[in-house]
Amino acid sequence: MSEFEPRDEYRDLFENAPCGYLTIGSDGRITKVNATLTAWTGIEKDKFAGRRLHQFLNIAGRIYYETHIAPLLRMQGFFNEFALDFETAAGERLAVIANAAERRDGDGTLLFTAVVVIKATDRRRYERQLVDSRTELQKGLATERETAKLREQFIAVLGHDLRNPLAAISAGARILQRSGALQEHKHLRVLDMINTTVTRMSDLIDHILDFARGRLGGGITLSRDAKPLxxxxxxxxxxxxxxxxxxxxxxxxxxxxxxxxxxxxxxxxxxxxxxxxxxxxxxxxxxxxxxxxxxxxxxxxxxxxxxxxxxxxxxxxxxxxxxxxxxxxxxxxxxxxxxxxxxxxxxxxxxxxxxxxxxxxxxxxxxxxx
CATH class of the missing domain: 3.30.565.10 (Histidine kinase-like ATPase, C-terminal domain)
Known part of the structure; x- marks a missing residue:
């Protein structure tokens, strides 16, 4: 069995590495690209050569590369773990994580920039799920706030709007009883029935109000003291x-x-x-x-x-x-x-x-x- 020469090993490592690899010359144009990246994108090597990296990214990626990544690379000579989306030959999106570092000679002259890209389809999908989950959580919190508002309105209706008409009915019945305007026995029975019904309805409102506070609000509220019970x-x-x-x-x-x-x-x-x-x-x-x-x-x-x-x-x-x-x-x-x-x-x-x-x-x- 034949063995690779060192040069062949390096070439195989470059071409078939489990990551995409390309180099960019000092003029900002691609000089080399490995077989792994061409296989992932479906774009032939000769179509990479002489072109700029951002030309292979989607629209959002091009803008981000020109406004953030390229200036950072020029300023510090490297960038790490930037999320990019390549456009494949089939027009599909290839999600990757990219790292880059400049190579300079002893005089500091830029020789080339090495760029490594790692497939990140699953990672990016997971990140998007996290973003979607956070969005849903924020929607849920907004819904909870709206529910809390409606809850307070509901309790206010029970505690105020329903009690007022009952109080008016009760007060009217008491005035008629005291005035003696209604003397017939059947009239007095009607007033007694009105008062009994108002008391019953008031009790029902109390129960519903306590239930609303207990299940939807902060629970039954207490005002304690140690006075004789x-x-x-x-x-x-x-x-x-x-x-x-x-x-x-x-x-x-x-x-x-x-x-x-x-x-x-x-x-x-x-x-x-x-x-x-x-x-x-x-x-x-x-x-x-x-x-x-x-x-x-x-x-x-x-x-x-x-x-x-x-x-x-x-x-x-x-x-x-x-x-x-x-x-x-x-x-x-x-x-x-x-x-x-x-x-x-x-x-x-x-x-x-x-x-x-x-x-x-x-x-x-x-x-x-x-």
């Missing part, structure tokens, strides 16, 4: 006794320590739990409400008799808009228990439920000090 609990129970005079609500409160909490939110939680018990509990049995402080914790529970909650429903009980087996329209949107769960979470506590044929009990537990 029992008066708030008593007031909630009294309001529900008035609203459901035919039902019995029994209470046992043993609050020997102050509870650092948002009293309004705790009242809301209790109101929702009692309302749930009144709706689903046995009508001939009392709803039992209790609260106590013990061992550094505050516990609040609501229990009722009646049919137990089905196992399938227990798994989804605190999900928004879950209503289980609807018994009547008083269940509303199915947000009450979800709001209770959010209030418990916001207080660093938990809301548990047990349900047997004898009793269904909801228990809220939280630390006395956050």
């Amino acid at each position: 029992e008066p708030v609990l008593e007031q909630v129970v009294d309001e529900l006794r008035t609203a459901s005079p035919q039902r019995v609500i029994e209470t046992t409160f043993e609050l020997t320590e102050r509870v650092n909490c948002d009293r309004t939110r705790i009242g809301q939680l209790l109101s929702n739990l009692i309302g749930n018990a009144l709706t689903h509990g046995a009508a001939d049995q009392p709803v039992r409400v209790g609260a106590k402080t013990d061992s550094g914790k505050f516990k609040l529970w609501v229990a009722n008799a009646g049919e137990p909650i089905p196992a399938a429903a227990m798994e989804r009980l605190f999900e928004p808009f879950f209503r289980g087996d609807v018994r009547d329209s008083r269940q509303g949107l199915g947000l009450g228990l979800h709001i209770c769960w959010q209030i418990a979470q916001a207080h660093g506590g938990r809301l548990d439920v047990t349900s047997t044929p004898d009793e269904t009990r909801f228990v809220f537990t939280m630390p006395l000090v956050p």
Whole structure:
């Protein structure tokens, strides 16, 4: 087997190197090009000779070469890792990474410039994917900002635009009741119905607003203090006794320590739990409400008799808009228990439920000090 002469080895290394290689004379014109680059481009060697490098680049590459690369090469004598696009004989784009360095003699006279090009199709495709991904991310961020804006508008509508007409209706009904203008029994019943409906609609708005804040905004907001909590609990129970005079609500409160909490939110939680018990509990049995402080914790529970909650429903009980087996329209949107769960979470506590044929009990537990 014959061996290459050193000159043949150098020639083979030049021609068949795994990279494109060309030299540019001191006049800026190509003098040599290896077989690898001609194979990649499909352009014959004699068509490279005597021409300038930028003539083989696409339009964008020509502009970039003349405005950035060539001045940098003249200034410092080299450039590294510039992305260029050659145009092949077939009119296709060949993505490459190019390095170049000048060769000078002992007097500093420029002899030629050596340029090495490496195929970078996969790398450039990956870079473009990164750019596209960043563009999509920026679009996503813009969408998120727009969503946040719409979210705030949505909450504003719930908190303001829907409440105002309800307040006007409620105020009008109260004025008529106080003025005595309507004396007939049927008229008074209509006013009572209007007031009850306004209260119900206001509760629904509160639930939707809390849901929007919890799921779309920053969560349930709290305004904590350590003022006595029992008066708030008593007031909630009294309001529900008035609203459901035919039902019995029994209470046992043993609050020997102050509870650092948002009293309004705790009242809301209790109101929702009692309302749930009144709706689903046995009508001939009392709803039992209790609260106590013990061992550094505050516990609040609501229990009722009646049919137990089905196992399938227990798994989804605190999900928004879950209503289980609807018994009547008083269940509303199915947000009450979800709001209770959010209030418990916001207080660093938990809301548990047990349900047997004898009793269904909801228990809220939280630390006395956050």
